[in-house]
Amino acid sequence: MGESxxxxxxxxxxxxxxxxxxxGAVLYGKGQNDNxxxxxxxxxxxxxxxxxRAEWGVVHQNPRDGLRMRVSAGANVGExxxxxxxxxxxxxxxxxxxxxxxxxxxxxxxxxxxxxxxGGMLQRLQIARTLVTRPRLVFMDEPTSGLDVSVQARxxxxxxxxxxxxxxxxxxxxxxxAVVRLISHRLLVMRQGKVVESGLTDQVxxxxxxxxxxxxxxxxxxx
Amino acid sequence: MGTMLSVENLCKSFxxxxxxxxxxxxxxxxxxxxxxxxxxxxxxxSGTGKSTLLRSxxxxxxxxxxxxxxxxxxxxxxxxxxxxxxxxxxxxxxVGYVSxxxxxxxxxxxxxxxxxxxxxxxxxxxEAAAQIRLLLARLxxxxxLWKISPTTFSGGExxxxxxxxxxxxxxxxxxxxxPTAALDAKNRQVVVExxxxxxxxxxxxxxTFHDEEVREAVASRTLExxxxxxxx
Numbered sequence: 001m002g003e004s005x006x007x008x009x010x011x012x013x014x015x016x017x018x019x020x021x022x023x024g025a026v027l028y029g030k031g032q033n034d035n036x037x038x039x040x041x042x043x044x045x046x047x048x049x050x051x052x053r054a055e056w057g058v059v060h061q062n063p064r065d066g067l068r069m070r071v072s073a074g075a076n077v078g079e080x081x082x083x084x085x086x087x088x089x090x091x092x093x094x095x096x097x098x099x100x101x102x103x104x105x106x107x108x109x110x111x112x113x114x115x116x117x118x119g120g121m122l123q124r125l126q127i128a129r130t131l132v133t134r135p136r137l138v139f140m141d142e143p144t145s146g147l148d149v150s151v152q153a154r155x156x157x158x159x160x161x162x163x164x165x166x167x168x169x170x171x172x173x174x175x176x177x178a179v180v181r182l183i184s185h186r187l188l189v190m191r192q193g194k195v196v197e198s199g200l201t202d203q204v205x206x207x208x209x210x211x212x213x214x215x216x217x218x219x220x221x222x223x
Numbered sequence: 224m225g226t227m228l229s230v231e232n233l234c235k236s237f238x239x240x241x242x243x244x245x246x247x248x249x250x251x252x253x254x255x256x257x258x259x260x261x262x263x264x265x266x267x268x269s270g271t272g273k274s275t276l277l278r279s280x281x282x283x284x285x286x287x288x289x290x291x292x293x294x295x296x297x298x299x300x301x302x303x304x305x306x307x308x309x310x311x312x313x314x315x316x317x318v319g320y321v322s323x324x325x326x327x328x329x330x331x332x333x334x335x336x337x338x339x340x341x342x343x344x345x346x347x348x349x350e351a352a353a354q355i356r357l358l359l360a361r362l363x364x365x366x367x368l369w370k371i372s373p374t375t376f377s378g379g380e381x382x383x384x385x386x387x388x389x390x391x392x393x394x395x396x397x398x399x400x401x402p403t404a405a406l407d408a409k410n411r412q413v414v415v416e417x418x419x420x421x422x423x424x425x426x427x428x429x430x431t432f433h434d435e436e437v438r439e440a441v442a443s444r445t446l447e448x449x450x451x452x453x454x455x
Contacts (some may be wrong), residue, residue, distance in 0.1 A: 153328055153329040153330045153331075154330060156328055157328045157330070157331050160328070161339075164339075164342075181326070182328050185307065185308075185311055186307050199285075199307055200282065200307040200310055200311070202283050203282060203283055203284070203285055203307075206278070206283050206284065207237075207278075207283065207284040207285050209238070209285070210240075211240035211241060214239070214240050214241055215240075215241050218241065
């Protein structure tokens with residue numbers, strides 16, 4: 001969390017294999033054992049791409065960046081399964097239907113182009129496309145910020161239950177304090193490219209120590 | 224049974240950077256031990272730090288110094304210094320907290336909220352659902368409200384959802400911050416019964432109750448909060 005320009009998206013891109021750090025390393029732990037950690041920028045690009053495709057997922061702020069707008073909703077979800085090696089058509093179709101239902105998209109919209117979807121539906125479709133391959137780690141950049149308030153709550157609830165159900169790890173960037181409180185366990189507050197405060201989400205929000213965090217928390221307008 | 228919670232020399236102050244750099248010292252050297260099956264009631268005028276103490280015990284506030292030892296399964300965890308992941312684990316299975324205010328995702332039905340709380344503790348779905356139905360009935364939340372989001376409920380109904388969340392799992396330690404503040408006499412009595420049952424199964428309870436009657440009904444002993452010079 002942090003104001004725009006604080007480096008939130010930069011850190012997210014860097015963690016998710018899409019922006020090499022100038023110095024330092026990003027380590028991805030595949031198992032319980034730290035010895036098995038992979039140096040994300042120390043492996044070949046091909047190996048990194050495979051890792052990103054097979055084990056990670058990214059939910060973009062603008063769903064249009066994460067979807068292919070000229071193929072059907074169903075194909076958007078199904079092609080990700082094919083990309084990780086699924087070949088059985090019937091099985092893919094079944095998975096796609098399951099996932100559309102999970103994100104509350106009616107099955108009769110399966111063959112429609114995403115162009116015909118509302119903003120909230122697009123975001124839910126992007127989530128289905130990202131999660132269908134059962135990633136272990138998901139990166140989300142402002143997943144609710146482009147949406148009407150009326151659909152935000154439903155999306156937050158959906159994200160939270162999916163993360164819990166699939167026991168995913170998720171890194172979420174947001175500037176919305178309410179979203180932070182409702183979906184995250186831990187919180188890092190960023191300012192001018194640095195983490196100024198971090199810890200348990202409710203502790204940081206209810207007992208902020210850094211002047212900037214205190215300012216942020218006390219500036220929220222209560223509706 | 225033995226000691227469940229032990230607080231040693233706890234100090235907590237707030238430094239308000241954006242309001243002239245004021246430092247408010249709220250807790251100064253609090254010590255407290257709570258045994259299994261005991262209910263300790265905090266008393267004192269408002270502003271003496273009763274809520275601050277409860278929030279510190281739940282690690283919602285971070286103390287300046289001192290220790291908050293909690294018996295979590297086979298180990299002692301210091302809530303003042305434990306890692307966030309450890310604290311979350313303790314909150315899932317050992318320490319329950321009922322506050323005055325309900326904070327939930329809008330538009331999620333009351334029943335689903337309780338199901339989620341129950342799922343976090345690892346209880347299978349059917350068993351959890353049956354238990355939630357019983358608890359809601361006891362707390363007088365009529366069935367037509369179960370499918371509705373508590374954000375639309377009255378103050379007293381919201382508080383009862385909070386209470387249900389605190390009592391849905393047999394937490395070995397319970398922190399209760401004015402759980403009866405918005406309740407009528409009948410529901411206050413239900414909460415008194417819930418607290419007594421929890422004590423009987425060996426829970427260690429610390430709470431604040433502005434209601435004299437409730438206090439007398441549940442307190443094993445009281446702890447007078449020391450005045451910190453902020454009062455009149």
